[in-house]
Amino acid sequence: MKNVIAHMRTLCPLSDETVRELENRVTLCRFPKKYRLIRENTYAKYAYFIEKGMTRSYWPVNGTEVTTSFSCEGGIVFSMDELYYGKASEEVVETLEEVEAYSIPLAELTRLWQTNIELCNWGRIAHQNEYRRLHRSHKERLTLSARERYEAFREQFPDICQRANLSYIASYLGITLSTLSRLRAGEPCGNGMSILT
Numbered sequence: 001m002k003n004v005i006a007h008m009r010t011l012c013p014l015s016d017e018t019v020r021e022l023e024n025r026v027t028l029c030r031f032p033k034k035y036r037l038i039r040e041n042t043y044a045k046y047a048y049f050i051e052k053g054m055t056r057s058y059w060p061v062n063g064t065e066v067t068t069s070f071s072c073e074g075g076i077v078f079s080m081d082e083l084y085y086g087k088a089s090e091e092v093v094e095t096l097e098e099v100e101a102y103s104i105p106l107a108e109l110t111r112l113w114q115t116n117i118e119l120c121n122w123g124r125i126a127h128q129n130e131y132r133r134l135h136r137s138h139k140e141r142l143t144l145s146a147r148e149r150y151e152a153f154r155e156q157f158p159d160i161c162q163r164a165n166l167s168y169i170a171s172y173l174g175i176t177l178s179t180l181s182r183l184r185a186g187e188p189c190g191n192g193m194s195i196l197t
Contacts, residue, residue: 001026001102004049007074011125018118025112026102031095038079038093046103047078053099054160056168057091065092067171069133070160076126082106096164137172146175150183 005019026049031037038044040060048055054072058065068091071077079089083106112119140149153173154161161169170180 001049001051003051003073004076004102008122010074011129012118012121014118014122018116021116022104022112022119025108026104029101029103031099031101033095033098035095035099036092037077037095037099037101038089038091040090040092041088043082043088044079044106045082046105047076047083047109048093048101048103050075050077051100051102053095053097053101054163055093055099056096056164057093058168058171059091065171067168070096070157070164070168070172072159072163078106078109083110096168141174146173146179147183149173149175150180 001019001023005014005022008014028051029048031053037048037055038057050071050073052073054070055075055077056067057069057071057077058067060066071093077093079091079093081087081089081091113123114120140152144152150173153169166180166184167177170177173180
């Protein structure tokens, strides 16, 4: 769990004892590209710490896929609907590359948050950062031009810009693929406010 633990420790201190406790409760898994870790209207029952590779989360909406987030090395993915509300997931999480991950049952993750203050603090900070990302993304969609949104995304997530399919990035930014292609080519995009529908 080298990448996972290193990333967790950038958020808060974790003792070797806590690391061992976590390592004793996870299972190494490998998934091919385009594999759905979490499916719509199902109970996944697991969270996945991403050791290697990248995933994309999206909502299926009227036959389209609206990208909501990406997760790379060190990240964690799970169904918030299931973990917090006991409901089947409304979101899909799929692998964009071959992924090596460590799975943990959601019930066990919850128990660790309740019994280990270091993991509880890590979970709080991880959720705090995710809330900030969501809040920032929402604000940018409402206030920035397409060009400004793309530049902000490039600055915040340079690795994803190099690894993710352009159509997924366009969906995340709420712009059309043709607008994103023009932005990347440095061409003018009209008023820059083309919204993906």
